[in-house]
Amino acid sequence: MKDYFGIYWTYPVRWVGLTRFEDVEHAATVSRTIRYQREQVLRHAAAQKRAVLVEEAFLEAAPDRGTIEVADEIAAAVRKRPDLTPVLVDFSNPLGWRRHHELRERMVSAGAEFLPAEPVFLDGRQFDPVEHFRNWAKQWADHAGSKEEHRAAIIAALKDTPLTGRAAYLNRLGLLTHTGKEWTADNLRKFFER
Structure with missing residues (x-):
């Protein structure tokens, strides 16, 4: 065997x-x-x-x-x-x-x-x-239903930040995308186009 x-x-x-x-x-x-x-x-x-x-x-x-x-x-x-x-x-x-x-x-x-x-x-x-x-x-x-709360948290975190370097700033804070990926300039731009 x-x-x-x-x-x-x-x-x-x-x-x-x-x-x-x-x-x-x-x-x-x-x-x-x-x-x-x-x-x-x-x-x-x-x-x-x-x-x-x-x-x-x-x-x-x-x-x-x-x-x-x-x-x-x-x-x-x-x-x-x-x-x-x-x-x-x-x-x-x-x-x-x-x-x-x-x-x-x-x-x-x-x-x-x-x-x-x-x-x-x-x-x-x-x-x-x-x-x-x-x-x-x-x-x-539950996670899928929290998308708007996540969006609000990202917007609040970026409230007083300069336009450049926002993706790196969010990543340093540990605030990833809703799907758990790191932010890039491109996906952050798409996030705000919604």
Whole structure:
């Protein structure tokens, strides 16, 4: 029996600063979704008396859907280790959330094992992925609804500032765009054209 290649992935959440990973350890620190997947894979491997010899975490390019580019990136990583069985959590069934058809298709072809997205004990408490993603959906809706408040805060911060250097000034204050990006002269100009 082959040992495992743990595959973990999530979407970026720019407005909270989740835009990159350094490695799997870092990914598991900054993303509860990655930490959850890793825990599921490690538990499964222990139950099967197999080892997880390679782990990789992937961050999607789009904040709201799985992309072909990341599916291809994951498939390329798996092809480099044909001696290992890819294993990943399947969020599409029964949750119906986070479907990633391209990734599933490539992982089925690679002989992957798919683990059910079931609740586990994580970070000292019960973690239910359904509840977790519902909470994120609510947080996103709340964030999207705060756009006018954000706009007012930016305008207030710029009230007595000179016209030049405003983008750098906002960035120094930590007042990013509503989507969590740094200000540039161009996106600040567009902000005021609205």
